[in-house]
Amino acid sequence: MLHHRLCLYVVGTTPSSSRAIVNVRKLCEEHLESGYDLQVVDISQNPSIASQAQVIAAPTLVRELPPPERRFIGDMSDTARLLSGLGLTAPPAPETT
Numbered sequence: 001m002l003h004h005r006l007c008l009y010v011v012g013t014t015p016s017s018s019r020a021i022v023n024v025r026k027l028c029e030e031h032l033e034s035g036y037d038l039q040v041v042d043i044s045q046n047p048s049i050a051s052q053a054q055v056i057a058a059p060t061l062v063r064e065l066p067p068p069e070r071r072f073i074g075d076m077s078d079t080a081r082l083l084s085g086l087g088l089t090a091p092p093a094p095e096t097t
Contacts, residue, residue, distance in 0.1 A: 063086055
């Protein structure tokens with residue numbers, strides 16, 4: 001069983017951070033049935049965490065497991081891009097003309 005460990009870095013309750021939390025939770029519930037751990041970290045409460053994790057923008061989603069580590073920046077509204085980046089679907093085929 002493949003287990004995913006994700007960490008979402010946000011800044012307070014900004015609209016972008018709130019959307020990212022909702023979008024990532026929905027993605028996890030719908031596509032990671034095999035199991036996941038999701039940690040939401042508010043870097044405004046402890047800025048040193050952002051430095052330690054090398055987070056330069058927020059919201060940032062970090063897939064820690066399975067390797068390799070992957071990072072996504074933004075409100076996480078592009079579900080297809082996230083799924084592809086997390087290795088949960090194949091990337092879309094290029095259009096042919």
